[in-house]
Amino acid sequence: MTQEIDCRGLACPAPVLQVREILEKGSPASLIIVVDNEAAWENVTRFLEYHNFQITTERQGSDFRVTGTRNGEESIPVQESKPVAEGQHKKILIMVGTNRMGHGDDGLGSKLLINFLKTLKEMGPDLWLLVFINSGVTLAAEDSEGLPILQGLACEGVKILVCGTCLTHFNLLDKKQVGETTNMLDIVTAMQLADSVITV
Amino acid sequence: MTNETIRLTQTVKGAGCAAKLPPGDLDRALCGLNLPVDENLIVGLDRADDAGVYRISNDLALVQTIDFFPPMVDDPYWFGQIAAANALSDVYAMGGTPKTAMNVVAFPAKSMDISVLRSVIEGGLAVMREAGVVLVGGHTVEDPELKYGLSVTGFIHPDRILTKKNLHHGDRLILTKPLGTGIITTAIKAGLAGAAIMETVTRSMATLNRDSAMVMRDYPVHACTDITGFGFLGHLAEMVVDSGHGVRIQAASVPVWSEALAWAAMGLIPAGAYSNRNFRGALVEFGPGVEQRCQDVLFDPQTSGGLLISVEAEAADDLLKALITAGMADAAMVGEVLLEPKGRIIVK
Numbered sequence: 001m002t003q004e005i006d007c008r009g010l011a012c013p014a015p016v017l018q019v020r021e022i023l024e025k026g027s028p029a030s031l032i033i034v035v036d037n038e039a040a041w042e043n044v045t046r047f048l049e050y051h052n053f054q055i056t057t058e059r060q061g062s063d064f065r066v067t068g069t070r071n072g073e074e075s076i077p078v079q080e081s082k083p084v085a086e087g088q089h090k091k092i093l094i095m096v097g098t099n100r101m102g103h104g105d106d107g108l109g110s111k112l113l114i115n116f117l118k119t120l121k122e123m124g125p126d127l128w129l130l131v132f133i134n135s136g137v138t139l140a141a142e143d144s145e146g147l148p149i150l151q152g153l154a155c156e157g158v159k160i161l162v163c164g165t166c167l168t169h170f171n172l173l174d175k176k177q178v179g180e181t182t183n184m185l186d187i188v189t190a191m192q193l194a195d196s197v198i199t200v
Numbered sequence: 201m202t203n204e205t206i207r208l209t210q211t212v213k214g215a216g217c218a219a220k221l222p223p224g225d226l227d228r229a230l231c232g233l234n235l236p237v238d239e240n241l242i243v244g245l246d247r248a249d250d251a252g253v254y255r256i257s258n259d260l261a262l263v264q265t266i267d268f269f270p271p272m273v274d275d276p277y278w279f280g281q282i283a284a285a286n287a288l289s290d291v292y293a294m295g296g297t298p299k300t301a302m303n304v305v306a307f308p309a310k311s312m313d314i315s316v317l318r319s320v321i322e323g324g325l326a327v328m329r330e331a332g333v334v335l336v337g338g339h340t341v342e343d344p345e346l347k348y349g350l351s352v353t354g355f356i357h358p359d360r361i362l363t364k365k366n367l368h369h370g371d372r373l374i375l376t377k378p379l380g381t382g383i384i385t386t387a388i389k390a391g392l393a394g395a396a397i398m399e400t401v402t403r404s405m406a407t408l409n410r411d412s413a414m415v416m417r418d419y420p421v422h423a424c425t426d427i428t429g430f431g432f433l434g435h436l437a438e439m440v441v442d443s444g445h446g447v448r449i450q451a452a453s454v455p456v457w458s459e460a461l462a463w464a465a466m467g468l469i470p471a472g473a474y475s476n477r478n479f480r481g482a483l484v485e486f487g488p489g490v491e492q493r494c495q496d497v498l499f500d501p502q503t504s505g506g507l508l509i510s511v512e513a514e515a516a517d518d519l520l521k522a523l524i525t526a527g528m529a530d531a532a533m534v535g536e537v538l539l540e541p542k543g544r545i546i547v548k
Contacts (some may be wrong), residue, residue: 011213013390016467039471046492078235125394136477142452155387157394181529183257 001029007044008036008063009074016047023051030069034063035180091128093194094120096136099169101200113139116200117149121156127192131187133163136200139165148177162187206316208271208279209389211308212345218352221364222475235433238492242358242450244296250425253356261358263296268304268349268402272503273402276316280323280348281406286504287350288331292413293426293507294363299332303338306347320348330346332406337542364435367444371537372516373447376412377404377506379432380460380497382470387463405504411526419519420512427505430476433498435508437480443531444458446544449498450534451490456497464493464500472501483536487548493496510537 003022007015015035022031032054041064045055053068078085101116117139118128132140132155139146140162151170154160160179167173167181191197235245242261243253251265263460269286271279284301291298296543303324317340329334333352333483351522387393409426416424422441425435432454440447463469476499486495516533523531538546 012385012471015269015470017390037471039469039474041468042474043469046469050466089517129397151458151462154397155459157396157398159396 002030002032004032004034007040009144010040011037012039012043016043019044021045028070030067033066033068034060034066035066038064040064041066051082055140058121083098088130089124090126090195091151091193092123092126093129093131093190094127094138095133095197095199098200099135099138102176113146113200117146118154120158121153125147125157127153127158129159129161129190129191130179131161131163131182133166133169134136135166137162137170137172138165139177140178141170141172143175147177154178157159161190163187181182204225206276206312207274208276208316208346209274209385209547211269211312222472222479224475224479230346231464240327240469241534242361243264243363249365250293251292251296251352251354253296253358253361255358257339259357260360261356261361262299263294263354263356265290265350266304266351268306268347269503270345270347272381272405273388274397275402275527276319277323277326278402278406279318279497281327282323282328282402282504283348284324284331284350285406285408287497288327288333289426289428289504289507291352291354293424294410295413295417295424296354298333298352298354299327299334300336301350301352301447302336303340304347304349304351305340306343306345307340307343308346310346311344312346315391316346319478320346324348325348326410327406331410362421362424364423364425366446367443367445367510367537368422368512369423369445369537369539371510372533373436373518374509374511374515374516374523374531375427375432375455375534375538376409376509376523376531377407377427377504378455378530379427379502379505380464380500381401381475381503381505382431382500383463383468383497384457385459385503386468386470387459388497392463392468393459397457401457407504408429408540411508412523412531415526416507416509416511416519417521419515421509421519422467422512425508427502427508429472429501430480430501431473431490431499431501432505432508433484433547434480434501436482437526439508439510440483440545441543443537444542446538446541446546447535448538448546448548451494451547452500453532454498454534455530455532456494460497460500461493464496470501472500478502480528480543483543484545484547487546490547491509495547506531 048068058065103110161182162179164181176192240255251263255261
């Protein structure tokens with residue numbers, strides 16, 4: 001049976017959070033959400049589309065009845081909400097000094113690195129900072145396959161530093177799309193503050 | 201940031217400048233009102249700008265403005281700082297120097313400990329001290345939701361007023377702070393924001409526009425406004441409509457918190473962004489390459505956003521460098537002023 005939730009009378013972001021909670025608990029093939037304002041309707045639509053649902057909307061008087069049906073099997077898993085307080089977790093710093101992982105086959109190496117970045121979120125709140133240097137900075141620039149993954153991590157609160165000298169060297173200063181441009185002093189200070197440093 | 205037991209954003213419905221009355225509604229309320237006339241009122245309601253300006257003598261005028269809103273962050277002290285920086289911003293955007301301020305407070309005394317109010321005001325005072333502004337008084341009312349802000353008075357030379365509408369053909373547009381605070385504070389309210397981004401954005405919102413304003417005094421700046429509740433495109437629309445010019449914006453050059461883009465795609469967008477789009481969307485033409493989430497951020501209501509500066513093309517690079525040197529690390533050249541199409545914003 002399709003689950004139906006009534007989000008009338010709720011202001012943003014409450015309707016999105018209710019839908020999020022349902023997707024966190026299970027993975028329904030379809031669900032119906034009723035909202036009573038345009039902002040909530042657009043937000044719920046965007047949230048479901050982001051999680052790979054197909055949307056149809058029916059107007060019922062001043063209400064919007066949104067039906068979401070899952071597209072195929074795959075969907076982006078919904079992360080459990082994380083505590084936001086500082087100080088309870090380890091601080092892991094990851095230095096990414098390359099756009100590929102390991103030696104041998106370059107094509108394989110770049111696939112492995114993308115997969116590595118995708119899997120990093122499994123570290124949970126211990127993952128503190130990502131530093132990109134040398135050819136690693138290409139991952140933070142326009143058209144990089146890694147960009148949406150890094151934006152997702154940034155969105156979960158992971159800090160991202162991108163080496164300014166390296167961006168300049170690769171002529172990517174205008175093309176950087178995620179993280180803060182940084183210098184060697186910041187990188188060294190961050191290494192000192194980190195509980196552990198992992199180099200790729 | 202301190203770990204407060206109370207989460208202020210959970211106690212209110214709207215957050216920050218996202219709680220502003222939709223722009224169309226305000227126009228309907230004010231349209232056609234019979235306003236008192238005074239020849240010394242240089243900038244008043246009839247040509248709405250960031251602040252009002254009243255001439256006292258040939259070389260001195262008063263700049264006056266007020267801003268207050270419900271909390272957009274959980275910590276009372278930071279909320280006080282942000283509200284104060286936001287209220288002072290209008291004076292800086294006009295090219296003035298703020299001098300005195302009065303607290304404007306609504307406080308839920310029945311449900312909130314009075315120490316919260318003390319922290320809020322302490323935060324406000326810290327920013328006033330930084331700005332060289334003295335607190336001369338205030339007014340507090342009992343209200344179900346906490347709200348705080350300032351009524352600010354500053355000085356300006358009547359010939360050096362920077363309004364929104366004086367765009368010149370060929371001018372370059374510079375924005376001094378990244379966009380996305382409305383979306384990010386929505387994520388904070390939702391409990392989804394990590395500590396790092398929360399701290400970065402909170403610091404940005406609590407940063408005065410004073411240094412940017414001081415830097416731009418030495419350059420041929422024609423017009424300026426600060427980006428707040430109506431969003432980047434909403435405030436830009438005001439500049440464009442009043443000046444009779446058009447503008448072209450390079451979406452990829454506009455400084456944006458990347459987290460805001462990610463959360464926009466997930467639908468964590470404050471209702472104010474949609475009101476801004478519905479009110480000004482007709483003036484804006486988006487190129488095919490401008491993603492939906494980027495459009496959302498461009499309409500996102502900002503709390504204590506940066507200055508949007510229209511400067512002569514030849515001086516634009518130097519001004520940008522000077523702003524970055526003065527600490528506005530994310531400042532960027534975002535577009536230029538065109539003769540045609542008049543009254544339109546083209547976003548590529």
